[in-house]
Amino acid sequence: MNIRLPKVEDFSDRLRGPETTSRVGAMLGIAFGICFLTGLWSHLQYNPSGWLTIPASPAGLYRVTQGLHIVSGTAAIPLLLVKLWSVFPKLFERPPRRISRELVVHLLERGSIAVLVSAAIFQLVSGALNIVQWYPWGYSFRSTHYAMAWVAIGALLVHIAVKLPIIRDALTRPLDNAAEDHQLTRRGLLLTTGAAAGLTVLFTAGQSVPLLRQVSVFSVRSGKGQQDLPVNRTARTAGVLPKAQDAGWELELVFNKKSMFLSREALEAMTQSTVNLPIACVEGWSVGAIWTGIRMRDLAMLAGAPANSRMFVSSLQTKGAFGKSELPRQFVNNEQTLLALKLNGEKLSLDHGFPCRVIAPNRPGVLQTKWVTKLEVFA
Numbered sequence: 001m002n003i004r005l006p007k008v009e010d011f012s013d014r015l016r017g018p019e020t021t022s023r024v025g026a027m028l029g030i031a032f033g034i035c036f037l038t039g040l041w042s043h044l045q046y047n048p049s050g051w052l053t054i055p056a057s058p059a060g061l062y063r064v065t066q067g068l069h070i071v072s073g074t075a076a077i078p079l080l081l082v083k084l085w086s087v088f089p090k091l092f093e094r095p096p097r098r099i100s101r102e103l104v105v106h107l108l109e110r111g112s113i114a115v116l117v118s119a120a121i122f123q124l125v126s127g128a129l130n131i132v133q134w135y136p137w138g139y140s141f142r143s144t145h146y147a148m149a150w151v152a153i154g155a156l157l158v159h160i161a162v163k164l165p166i167i168r169d170a171l172t173r174p175l176d177n178a179a180e181d182h183q184l185t186r187r188g189l190l191l192t193t194g195a196a197a198g199l200t201v202l203f204t205a206g207q208s209v210p211l212l213r214q215v216s217v218f219s220v221r222s223g224k225g226q227q228d229l230p231v232n233r234t235a236r237t238a239g240v241l242p243k244a245q246d247a248g249w250e251l252e253l254v255f256n257k258k259s260m261f262l263s264r265e266a267l268e269a270m271t272q273s274t275v276n277l278p279i280a281c282v283e284g285w286s287v288g289a290i291w292t293g294i295r296m297r298d299l300a301m302l303a304g305a306p307a308n309s310r311m312f313v314s315s316l317q318t319k320g321a322f323g324k325s326e327l328p329r330q331f332v333n334n335e336q337t338l339l340a341l342k343l344n345g346e347k348l349s350l351d352h353g354f355p356c357r358v359i360a361p362n363r364p365g366v367l368q369t370k371w372v373t374k375l376e377v378f379a
């Protein structure tokens with residue numbers, strides 16, 4: 001048998017070509033752009049830096065930015081696949097034989113594309129695996145996903161700059177070349193690709209957009225769950241049982257090295273407020289709910305702290321990074337920020353954070369700490 005490597009000419013180029021690639025590339029560029037910017041925003045919400053104060057309002061802002069992040073990232077998957085397919089034959093282009101300027105240019109171009117393709121695939125795959133909470137890797141998802149975002153966006157900008165003459169030329173050329181009857185045209189290919197990306201959005205966006213929930217069969221989390229809210233981690237898997245059920249549980253409230261202790265009954269006897277705020281998970285799902293509890297600023301005042309204080313929150317959960325969070329001043333101050341005792345009119349269920357949990361406006365879900373046991377106030 002005669003085995004040989006394929007050559008560029010072996011691939012039919014009726015549908016492929018710069019006209020196709022540049023148009024799919026433009027769609028992909030937009031998706032990656034949105035994904036990058038909303039990702040940066042999410043990163044800032046997790047790691048507030050000195051020069052930027054994250055506002056507590058609009059309350060649903062993170063819900064929108066993170067929903068967009070996941071939707072644009074998901075839409076990028078079919079777009080990336082078609083884009084790679086459209087340039088696939090180039091993989092078999094032979095580099096210049098001799099050591100020459102052309103060879104160097106060729107290798108540099110190929111190298112930058114290799115970086116871009118691997119970074120793009122890594123981002124989409126690691127993001128998708130994070131959504132289904134499968135961590136087959138041994139490194140921190142967040143710092144790696146963040147670092148690779150810069151690699152991907154840098155390589156993307158270099159790629160666009162290098163290809164700009166070709167892109168500009170191809171975008172102004174008509175899309176379609178001659179096709180026989182009943183053959184797929186390039187326009188048809190582009191429409192199919194756009195439709196695939198659109199359907200991907202429709203099938204997943206329901207986890208962020210309540211109106212779409214009925215059609216979003218691929219949503220990882222539906223709106224359902226105990227008390228009409230999905231449970232991200234149960235009390236059992238967080239290892240807070242049996243402490244969370246202990247009748248002798250008390251909240252420790254600390255200011256200036258002085259502690260006071262409040263039972264659930266004592267908390268229930270304080271002035272209660274009710275707010276309508278979403279849990280907006282970094283995984284893209286978000287669900288609005290009605291929360292009732294004590295304003296954090298009332299608790300800070302009770303502890304004897306001055307107005308405009310900040311707080312450290314500790315959970316009964318001691319393992320993992322989710323058992324602690326910090327509430328910056330603008331969140332403690334906000335009248336919507338509660339130590340919640342009730343959810344949708346019922347006593348908080350164990351899995352939603354009983355005996356009490358944090359709920360604050362415009363925050364990533366992961367900072368809405370459940371099973372709170374200690375609040376430390378700092379002036």
Ligand SMILES: Nc1nc2c(c(=O)[nH]1)N[C@H]1C(S)=C(S)[C@@H](COP(=O)(O)O)O[C@H]1N2
Nearest residue numbers: 230231232233281315322365366368369370
């Ligand atoms: N102590 C603790 N609090 C936690 C978590 C956790 O694992 N442990 N998960 C967080 C995440 S990632 C989200 S999205 C929300 C989900 O809240 P729910 O399970 O009540 O819907 O809780 C947050 N609070």
Ligand SMILES: [Mo]
Nearest residue numbers: 281282365366
């Ligand atoms: Mo989350």
